[in-house]
Amino acid sequence: MAKRKALFMICLLAVAFGLTALVAVLAEKEETSDGLLCVTSFYPVQLLAESVTEGAEGVTVRNLTESHSGCIHDYTLTTQDMRLLSTAELFLINGGEMELFLQKAAEEYKDLEIVDTSKGYAFLEGVEHSHEHGTEAAEREEETHSEEGCTDPTHHHEADGHDEDAHAGHSHAINAHIWMDIDGYLLQLSRVEEAFVTADPAQAELYRANAEACRKELVKLKEEYTNAAESLKGKETVVFHEGFVYLLHMLGIETVHCLPMDSDTQIAAGEAAEITEECRRHGITVLYAEADYAKSIEDTFGVEISGEVVVLDPVTGGSGTGVSYYCELMRQNLDRIKQTYGLR
Amino acid sequence: MEFLSYGFMRNALIAICIITPLFGILGTMIVNNRMAFFSDALGHSALTGMAIGVLLGVAGTDVPMLLFALVFALVLNHMKRKSSASTDTIISVFSSLGTAVGLVILSRGGNFSKYSALLVGDILSITAKEILCLLGVLVLTLVFWLVCFNKLHTCSVNKSLAMSKGLPVRLIEDLFAVLIAVIVMLSIKWVGILIINALLILPTAAATNIAANMREYHLFSVILSVSSGLIGLVLAYYLNAAVGPTIVIVAAVFFAATFFARPLFRT
Numbered sequence: 094m095a096k097r098k099a100l101f102m103i104c105l106l107a108v109a110f111g112l113t114a115l116v117a118v119l120a121e122k123e124e125t126s127d128g129l130l131c132v133t134s135f136y137p138v139q140l141l142a143e144s145v146t147e148g149a150e151g152v153t154v155r156n157l158t159e160s161h162s163g164c165i166h167d168y169t170l171t172t173q174d175m176r177l178l179s180t181a182e183l184f185l186i187n188g189g190e191m192e193l194f195l196q197k198a199a200e201e202y203k204d205l206e207i208v209d210t211s212k213g214y215a216f217l218e219g220v221e222h223s224h225e226h227g228t229e230a231a232e233r234e235e236e237t238h239s240e241e242g243c244t245d246p247t248h249h250h251e252a253d254g255h256d257e258d259a260h261a262g263h264s265h266a267i268n269a270h271i272w273m274d275i276d277g278y279l280l281q282l283s284r285v286e287e288a289f290v291t292a293d294p295a296q297a298e299l300y301r302a303n304a305e306a307c308r309k310e311l312v313k314l315k316e317e318y319t320n321a322a323e324s325l326k327g328k329e330t331v332v333f334h335e336g337f338v339y340l341l342h343m344l345g346i347e348t349v350h351c352l353p354m355d356s357d358t359q360i361a362a363g364e365a366a367e368i369t370e371e372c373r374r375h376g377i378t379v380l381y382a383e384a385d386y387a388k389s390i391e392d393t394f395g396v397e398i399s400g401e402v403v404v405l406d407p408v409t410g411g412s413g414t415g416v417s418y419y420c421e422l423m424r425q426n427l428d429r430i431k432q433t434y435g436l437r
Numbered sequence: 438m439e440f441l442s443y444g445f446m447r448n449a450l451i452a453i454c455i456i457t458p459l460f461g462i463l464g465t466m467i468v469n470n471r472m473a474f475f476s477d478a479l480g481h482s483a484l485t486g487m488a489i490g491v492l493l494g495v496a497g498t499d500v501p502m503l504l505f506a507l508v509f510a511l512v513l514n515h516m517k518r519k520s521s522a523s524t525d526t527i528i529s530v531f532s533s534l535g536t537a538v539g540l541v542i543l544s545r546g547g548n549f550s551k552y553s554a555l556l557v558g559d560i561l562s563i564t565a566k567e568i569l570c571l572l573g574v575l576v577l578t579l580v581f582w583l584v585c586f587n588k589l590h591t592c593s594v595n596k597s598l599a600m601s602k603g604l605p606v607r608l609i610e611d612l613f614a615v616l617i618a619v620i621v622m623l624s625i626k627w628v629g630i631l632i633i634n635a636l637l638i639l640p641t642a643a644a645t646n647i648a649a650n651m652r653e654y655h656l657f658s659v660i661l662s663v664s665s666g667l668i669g670l671v672l673a674y675y676l677n678a679a680v681g682p683t684i685v686i687v688a689a690v691f692f693a694a695t696f697f698a699r700p701l702f703r704t
Contacts, residue, residue: 094649094702095653097701097702098647098653098702101647101698101701101702102657102660105691105694105695105698106660106664109664109668109687109690109691110664110667110668113668113671113672116671116672116675116676117439117440117671117675120675120676121439121675170561171677172440172446172561172673172674172675172677173677175443175445175561176443179442179443361544361545
């Protein structure tokens with residue numbers, strides 16, 4: 094009997110380990126690319142890299158968080174991401190502490206060229222997003238929420254020199270959604286352009302020409318926003334995505350409260366009451382949210398403030414490619430805002 | 438063997454080689470003493486432990502989690518002895534309370550997503566220091582197992598008999614509860630609240646299917662636990678899946694295989 098059991102165990106384990114080895118062999122045969130492999134940390138940066146490298150030979154742009162929609166504050170690297178990074182030469186990130194998973198990658202791949210595309214940008218203050226930092230974080234959040242909401246455009250954070258701290262695990266309540274500010278996105282464009290020019294000087298002219306074309310598109314888009322700002326200036330609102338703070342700031346609309354939503358967020362009763370009070374005090378009837386959460390926000394606040402929830406796109410995912418797609422989505426956002434206030 | 442070229446995979450492999458035999462041995466004792474639900478409740482209490490750490494502003498939440506789990510385990514044991522309600526009712530009350538308090542504190546400001554990693558765990562982020570810590574716990578568990586297994590087993594078979602033989606039943610039970618608390622808390626970040634119990638129970642349950650005596654029971658439990666861990670880690674790497682749940686699925690396959698193989702070993 095004991096022999097039979099031993100035989101059974103050996104067979105069972107042999108089959109199990111054998112199948113595992115088979116999976117490993119089949120998987121290892123896949124993928125290996127030639128040329129310059131550039132990995133971007135998420136969608137807005139991917140769009141820039143795609144446009145700048147359009148028509149370039151031997152350049153592949155891959156996005157790290159392909160299957161992830163929304164912002165990436167809570168993203169953790171998968172094994173596939175780690176493998177992708179191990180073969181990459183260039184890693185373009187958004188910066189501003191958006192990529193909290195970066196510490197692991199930086200430790201693992203010391204040779205990998207990591208380009209912070211928001212370096213030098215003066216970030217707005219944000220609502221706390223970082224991991225496990227106890228009371229410091231909680232207090233900051235309370236401070237941020239207690240008075241005038243999460244934004245005071247006069248409060249800026251310089252990006253330089255923050256990286257080290259971020260890696261050490263401190264929290265700074267930075268609003269990292271720089272791409273929603275067109276000037277911020279222009280800065281990112283220049284950083285991406287420089288990164289490719291440095292990494293692949295042979296095709297520098299092409300990169301510069303592509304970047305210039307994007308720049309023109311973005312400047313035109315910015316003009317449209319500036320024009321609209323003349324009629325929208327001075328309005329107030331509450332937003333449910335930190336990125337919208339930048340977008341509305343361009344239009345002169347002041348955000349009195351910002352509550353970032355994500356898939357695990359439930360609006361606490363106290364916070365809902367606070368937002369309702371603020372809306373009543375400021376006479377706010379328009380709230381801005383992304384599509385996924387608009388319904389629940391409408392349910393919570395719609396009747397209370399007899400207002401509406403306007404859906405904007407935070408440009409954190411989509412089917413399009415390149416900077417033109419970014420412009421398309423940002424134009425849709427502008428149109429929706431204008432319609433809301435009865436312009437045009 | 439491409440996966441061994443990455444530091445994070447090497448660390449995870451070493452950690453698996455320590456955690457899984459640990460779980461294999463602990464699992465046998467947990468199943469013997471019918472404490473499966475107890476270890477599950479402890480896992481859930483990790484949320485409250487972490488929440489207390491966050492409230493106190495402690496740099497790492499490990500220490501408050503561990504301390505809370507120890508208090509939780511001992512109070513739970515005490516209540517079990519004193520209360521007239523059945524054990525599973527008491528454990529259920531504690532488990533739910535531990536989860537609820539943790540959720541209330543951690544979801545303040547709608548930020549629970551920050552802590553959701555605790556639910557499924559992430560063994561890929563384990564560091565060398567933490568591995569050493571786990572090694573210490575493995576040694577501790579082996580010592581406890583060698584010294585206390587027979588006594589614990591007697592308690593589980595018949596408490597009155599154990600008492601009549603002069604065994605310090607209460608002390609042994611409390612020590613065992615403390616051991617479970619320490620192991621659960623130290624491994625929960627890597628394994629995850631939702632599945633830690635499956636890892637503790639499944640290999641042991643699979644061993645129960647085919648073992649005829651205590652020696653086979655322990656041997657099979659450890660072998661199946663280690664095998665599930667190794668296979669799960671490698672499969673997770675190549676299939677781009679979360680490690681903990683993959684290990685649980687492999688362990689479940691082993692359970693099914695041994696379950697259907699049972700008739701082969703009937704005398």
